[in-house]
Amino acid sequence: xxxxxxxxxxxxxxxxxxxxxxxxxxxxxxxxxxxxxxxxxxxxxxxxxxxxxxxxxxxxxxxxxxxxxxxxxxxxxxxxxxxxxxxxxxxxxxxxxxxxxxxxxxxxxxxxxxxxxxxxxxxxxxxxxxxxxxxxxxxxxxxxxxxxxxxxxxxxxxxxxxxxxxxxxxxxxxxxxxxxxxxxxxxxxxxxxxxxxxxxxxxxxxxxxxxxxxxxxxxxxxxxxxxxxxxxxxxxxxxxxxxxxxxxxxxxxxxxxxxxxxxxxxxxxxxxxxxxxxxxxxxxxxxxxxxxxxxxxxxxxxxxxxxxxxxxxxxxxxxxxxxxxxxxxxxxxxxxxxxxxxxxxxxxxxxxxxxxxxxxxxxxxxxxxxxxxxxxxxxxxxxxxxxxxxxxxxxxxxxxxx
Ligand code: FES
Ligand SMILES: [Fe+2]
Numbered sequence: 001x002x003x004x005x006x007x008x009x010x011x012x013x014x015x016x017x018x019x020x021x022x023x024x025x026x027x028x029x030x031x032x033x034x035x036x037x038x039x040x041x042x043x044x045x046x047x048x049x050x051x052x053x054x055x056x057x058x059x060x061x062x063x064x065x066x067x068x069x070x071x072x073x074x075x076x077x078x079x080x081x082x083x084x085x086x087x088x089x090x091x092x093x094x095x096x097x098x099x100x101x102x103x104x105x106x107x108x109x110x111x112x113x114x115x116x117x118x119x120x121x122x123x124x125x126x127x128x129x130x131x132x133x134x135x136x137x138x139x140x141x142x143x144x145x146x147x148x149x150x151x152x153x154x155x156x157x158x159x160x161x162x163x164x165x166x167x168x169x170x171x172x173x174x175x176x177x178x179x180x181x182x183x184x185x186x187x188x189x190x191x192x193x194x195x196x197x198x199x200x201x202x203x204x205x206x207x208x209x210x211x212x213x214x215x216x217x218x219x220x221x222x223x224x225x226x227x228x229x230x231x232x233x234x235x236x237x238x239x240x241x242x243x244x245x246x247x248x249x250x251x252x253x254x255x256x257x258x259x260x261x262x263x264x265x266x267x268x269x270x271x272x273x274x275x276x277x278x279x280x281x282x283x284x285x286x287x288x289x290x291x292x293x294x295x296x297x298x299x300x301x302x303x304x305x306x307x308x309x310x311x312x313x314x315x316x317x318x319x320x321x322x323x324x325x326x327x328x329x330x331x332x333x334x335x336x337x338x339x340x341x342x343x344x345x346x347x348x349x350x351x352x353x354x355x356x357x358x359x360x361x362x363x364x365x366x367x368x369x370x371x372x373x374x375x376x377x378x379x380x381x382x383x384x385x386x387x388x389x390x391x392x393x394x395x396x397x398x399x400x401x402x
Contacts, residue, residue, distance in 0.1 A: 006233045009246075009386040013239070016389045020378035023371045025395065026204045032323035034399040036066050039302050044154070044161040044168070044175045046304040046317065048073055048103075051158065051192045053081065057111040057124075061086055061096045061104040064164075065321045071151055071162055072096055076124030077111050083153035083162045084126045088115040089146040095122065102198050102327065122148050156180065158189045178240030179300055184282025186308055190335060195350050197330040199361055203368035205303060205326035206391065208318035211360050211367075212305055213297065213387035215248050221363065225356040230254035232294070234384055236287065242301035242394045244387055247285075249292040259348065266345035281310070299387065301394065311335070314353065324368060330357050 010016065025031045047062045059074040070086040072095065088095045095115045098104045111124045121130035126148035131137070152163040154172040161172055173180065201208065211217070215234045218226070231251035238245040253260065285308060286293040295309035305316040312334045319327040332353050337343045371379075381389045 007235055008383060009234060009237055010381075010383045010389065012237070013386070013390075016386070016393055019381045019389070021381065021389075021392050022378055023376060025392070026206055026368065026371055027323065029323050031399070032204075032320065035302075035395065036320065038399050038401065039395065040066050040320065041164045042169060043302055044163045044172050045302075046159050046300065046315075047071055047083075047162050048160040049158050049192070049194075050081070050155060050160060051189065052105065055107065057108045059096065059106050059108070059113060061098055061100070063098065063102060064319075065327070066319065067164055070094065070098060072113060072148070073153070073160060073162075074111065074113065074124040078124075080124070081153055081155070081160060082124050082126055083151040083160075084122075084148035085151065087149060088117065088120055089128060089148065090115065090118055090120050090131075093117040095120075095148070102329065126150050157183060157186070176240075176243070176300065178238075179243050179245075179298060182238065182240065182245060182282070182284040182298070183308075184284060186282050186285070186313075188313060188333070191311070191313060191333050193334055193336040195332045195354075197328075197354065197357060199328045200321070201326050201328055201361065201364050202324060203326060203364040204324060205318040205320040206395075207364050207367050207371075208326055208328055208361075209299065209303065209305065209316075209391065210385075210388050211364060212316045213246075213299060213391065214385045216382060216384040217360075217363075218248075221359045222356055225352060225359060226253070228253040228255060228257065236285075236296065237386060238284075239390060242398070243299060244301075244390050245296060245298040246387055247296040248294045249290060250294045251292060260352070263345040263348040266341050281308075297387075299391070312349070324372070328361060 010018075048060050052058075053060050053073055053075045056075055056077045056079065059072055061070050061072050063070045072084045072086045074082050074084075076082060086094050086096055093115055095113050096104060096106070097116060112121050112129065114121045119130075119132045120128060123129050128143045128146045131143060134143070152165070152168055154161055156172060156176060168175075215232055218229065218232050222229070229250060230253065233249050234246050235249060236245070236247040285296050295307050297305055297307045299305050303318050307314050307316075312332070314330065314332040317329045319329070321327055332350060334346065334349070337346045
């Protein structure tokens with residue numbers, strides 16, 4: 001094992017200041033409204049993966065409750081992805097009925113979607129291509145002027161982003177900035193087998209992101225899933241404007257469990273066990289090539305967390321649905337297993353991760369409810385909670401702007 005080097009995390013960034021910080025941003029309706037207007041309705045937001053709508057005519061509908069809308073993502077016959085408000089131009093019905101709960105998927109070989117109310121049909125460019133009984137409308141009615149209302153859409157590394165602003169302040173590449181170089185050619189698109197979990201939580205969305213942005217909780221909350229974790233620490237802090245990254249290192253399991261070790265040897269899909277993956281990591285991730293490196297977590301501001309490891313990656317996203325409610329989406333990605341032993345090892349890895357995420361999410365509603373008591377006015381961040389401090393400073397600064 002490499003020599004363990006633990007660096008201070010917060011003190012190299014005096015501009016972040018020190019705590020405590022107020023609890024008000026987690027509870028205030030006014031603060032929440034400003035987050036929605038100045039951040040969520042202006043920034044680029046991840047709403048899917050390209051492989052989810054791989055073929056022409058594939059579409060996905062994703063709810064954006066914070067903006068009282070949903071987005072239709074549709075791949076056209078030309079392979080291009082369009083993004084539109086799911087609002088019919090006739091009388092405003094949802095064009096695609098959201099039968100899939102949080103995310104609805106479908107395919108129409110003609111690469112069109114039809115509103116079920118009166119049958120208006122739109123193509124993947126958002127154009128209104130058919131109106132039943134068109135002659136019943138006045139002469140002034142113009143199909144060309146009544147396409148679906150578009151959203152800005154772009155992709156990076158297979159992630160589909162939308163932007164609700166009329167004119168985004170930055171294009172997607174400028175918005176992501178250093179995150180793009182940081183990930184280099186990490187092969188997200190070679191590990192696309194996904195397990196997804198959702199939960200509607202009675203807590204502010206930042207309580208959710210906070211819990212996945214620090215390792216301070218690992219020895220306590222995760223004592224059930226990782227009882228043999230002998231030591232962990234964090235490092236490789238990086239800030240890219242509003243975005244941020246930090247890595248988790250471990251000294252391994254003590255003693256290593258035979259089952260966990262066997263699963264990891266078969267299928268590199270358990271975190272922190274140090275198995276080499278077929279692809280070297282990009283040079284920005286684990287730059288010292290420490291053998292203790294477990295995984296890295298990047299937050300693409302405001303609400304999308306990407307965790308990458310060797311042979312797996314996973315994401316967390318917290319969608320605000322009110323100042324005291326949010327939707328959590330956890331997605332675990334790996335390559336597809338090819339043999340029966342790999343199927344077994346993958347199940348082991350997925351269930352281990354699911355249990356850990358249950359441990360993480362189990363604190364969130366309690367935290368929110370306790371803050372609502374008004375008993376405390378401030379909370380404290382330690383060195384290992386440097387990502388939370390960065391988030392607090394970033395959001396505070398963003399909503400202080402016009
Ligand atoms: S509301 Fe969509 S066709 Fe009438
Ligand atoms: Fe955790």
